[in-house]
Amino acid sequence: MDIFTLTIAISIIIFVAIGSFAGRNIKHLDDYFVAGRRAPTLLIVGTLVASVFSSTIFLGEAGFTYSGQMGPYLLMPAVACTGYIYGALLFGRYLRRSRAPTVADFFGRRFNSHRVQQISGLTIIVALGGYLLVVTQGAALLLSDLTNLSFTQSLLIAWVSYTLFTMYSGSQGVILTDTLMFLLFAVATVFFISFIVTDLGGIAAAIENLSGLESKPGIASWHGVVGPGTEWPTPMDYLIWTLILDIAWSVVYAVSPWQSSRHLMAKNEHVVIRASVYAALAVIVLQLMIYGAGGLINLTNPQIEPAESAMIWAAKNMVPEFLGALLLAGIMAAALSSASTFLSLIGFSASNDMVRHKEASEALSLRFTRGVMLAIGVIVLVASFYFPANIFWLMLFIGTVFTSSWGPVALMSVWSKTITESAAFWGMATGFVFNVVPAGLQAFGFIDLPSYLDPVLIGSVVSLCTIIIISRLGKVSRKEALYRMRLHRTPAQEVDLKAVKTTLLAPAILILYGCAMPFIMSHFYVLPYQTGSGELLADGSINWLTGEALLSFSWALVYIPLGLITAKVIINSYSPSAKIKNSYTQTAVKH
Template sequence: MSTIQVIFWIFLLLYIGAGIYVSKYIKKSKDFYVMSNRGTTLLITGTLLASYMSASTFLGIAGITYTNGPPIFLIVFTSWLGMCMAALYTGRRLRSLGCETMPDFLEMRFGGSVRIVGTIIMIVGLVGYGLVQLMGAGLVLSAITGLSYEAMIITFIVVLLIFGLLGGMWAVIVTDTMMCVTFVIATLIIAPVGIAKSGGLQVITETLYNENPLYWSAGGAVLQAPIGWTIGQMVLWVLFMTAAPWLATRTLSAKNDFVVMKATIWSILLSTVMVTVFYLGVFAVRALNPSITPPDQVLVWMSQNLVNPILGGIGIAGIMAAILSTSSTIFIYAGFALSKDLYERSIKRTLSDKEKLSNARIGQIIIAVIMLVFGLTQPVSIYWIGAWAGALFAVSWLPVLVAGFHWKNVSKTGVISSMIGGATSYILLYQLTNSWALFQMPLGIDPVIVSVMFSFFLLYVGSKLRRADEFYQKKFASINSIPLNQDTLDQFSSQRFELVKQYKSTKRLAIASSIVAVIFFGYLIIQIALKV
């Protein structure tokens, strides 16, 4: 067994051990769902960062950057704004209402029928999005580990089951934070080595530019996408991430609002710096080896050829960590949706906390079986589902969340029409334009933009045709009377000095991170602008 393989398995065992260890903290259902709100700044930063640095970051988008040039990765830069919106807009509102899952809000605001529709869409989106990443990564890592694809999928499902079954949200958040170590190695150590060995920024700004000026175009050298496509992708990432359950609900485990704000600041700063350095390194490798096939294995090549085996092994472990962090989050929320949002709310009696915990774990087992079956059979339909699964949250969940937060007169009819109609319109548009190529969207814009507007239209028309019940109008007034920071104010009610201290430290962190960001990105922009 090679050094890289040994390190890969060591890290995997470390994650398993951590998942088993934190299971001791699971005493009640609230521990399982939201860590009983004990998440620190370090843990919430780690889990937000891990959710951001997904398998797509290290595989799919890295391959696009390697093939097309650095500017193409700017399409993901607006996702930091989506992460900010998910934590500070969506997440804080859910926190203030004491929600443990996103469908909790639908039940509270609109009733059981809306919650059922929303939960079903969520499960389809989560399972589809997670499975495609899991299967694609299984193909990549099977060659590295020496295991067959089937053995790799089974291994991942077992690990996910350990996280979801034993440790719940504790296991997911703690292991996410541990996984960030491998992300730092891959992005801030291995990638800079690639830049240095290729000849520095001069090679990627001059040599490769002279080879093909389109490498530095917004549309990419190969894709040559129109500006509408680029703008559409930017909008897609912002809308999708604002309503993504695995981001918005991360804040529900935090101790208070100060933890949420500090974690968001750290996550945005670290993720943008790490992504920038990583993708510049990925493109620099093109000067060293322009024939990596398939291109999404560029980090694998970097880890095997540019650094010593120990750092290389950690880099490969970073790919595995990105897969696990994304999959474990999706896995656990799909299980929550089954157990808490569908089953528990459908029965007519009050469950004990022990029964809730048992149901939550049964939900994880059911999701594990579903993912195992689909992962091993690799049906073509799953790839289609995965292609539009992420956008489902933008077209079916985002309009409803916005209306639920801000519009008193939104009705059940409007909400259900919006969720179903928005999702259906996007699936049809995606299939007609991307899969079947029957026509093209104007200016190359993504179908998600049209479907989001259509979803808002259905929401408005449905609410006008059948007005909201008086009960839910009063519910809106009740919900909006709760300040977003009420829980935090209550927590520090007898510690005014500590409240002021936390406020000032959060403000200082925001200012300091802004200065660091201006210096870092300003330097890169100047260097690239002068040389391209």
């Protein structure tokens, strides 16, 4: 057994053992569904990051930047990650306040409707079932590529690895193993990229050399490789596509079940906000390193096929064996962490949201939920043998389903006084259908949509219009209105000056980050890029009128205001003065 196989095997055994051990403490449904609602900041950060990182980013997205899109993936200011922060402020903290066991259950309570709970649960089962299929196949592809195991054998090992402890320990095991897996792939990524950059002569030298790469001209530019043979005829087509996708994914990070459900496990609302800010920063930093690594691999070998195996090739050929083994173990951990999250959410929805069951005890409810989770897992396993693996594009399609089906309803459930039960139901349904159907027709070649008519945009617009029209034709019930009003009452225990001071550290770091990034980007990316591409001004200074230079400053425009808004919301919501304001609100509601 080589060092790659041995390292992955040891890490899997450790994760399964720890996850299974956590299941020994499961005594109540709250323990199984939401980890007892007592998770601290570190565990919420760990599960937020680990549940979004999987084989898709290390294989699919790194392969995408390797193929030609490194520049825009590094230069553009991670708009998608803003969803973590505004999602926590506008939705996540209210979701936790509801104390629902699942996000779909929250929608059912908010609109006093089991069919709304069912339609949201159905989208979880269908969309996350597809996502679980993708990450399971990704883990199997990695195992089969590294060992002498066949794809079938690798698929069985990957499936058993996450199914056993997820079925037994539920959220309690998932959140613990997620955090351990997050720490593993984060540390592995840092050491991996540090070695590669050093070996290539430093960041500046590597970017300068990449800007003149003849086999993939434009890979380091602000728009990447575009034109004949790509999905984007012009740089403007790419810009429109990536902006729509980034905004869509920001909504995914804000309200999707595998992200927002983590808030239900948090110890309090301060943990929700802190963890969301720190998770956003962690995701951004790790993405920059992984995307950068994907592009830089071209300086050693620009001919890797398929592109999705670029990181695997680099782990075997560009770094010492132990470091490569550590990275591959981290990639496997990322795949298993996402798989365990998706399986748990699908199982919870199938058992709690789709049917009304009346078991005589919590023990019987737990047994029923575990049985349903096992059945779902078996279905995914069988499907994995028949569906072709296309990690990157399937990930983009499946993930953004929640933007159109959940985005408008989720945010309006907290902030709209006029959205009705029927509007919520049909808004979710039409958002799902008008995203999936155009995307499917496009995937099979029946239609060819321009960049500005992305299926996620079509679904979101149709969903929003449906909600507005149906809400005007109906009336909000008193029970719905009262539930929403109660959501806006800040719990007395959350109003704590000491906690506020600790929570304010998060937006302060966010503001500092926004201030630092323009200088980092201009010095370590724009200057060497323009040196290599010959775009420097005659006096040797940076040409600030290029796309690369302008994008380097956009980080400040995004993250400084976001940090200031976050700080203002924290102070207004949780400082002692907010307690007085909240008491007036509660009195008004009673009368």
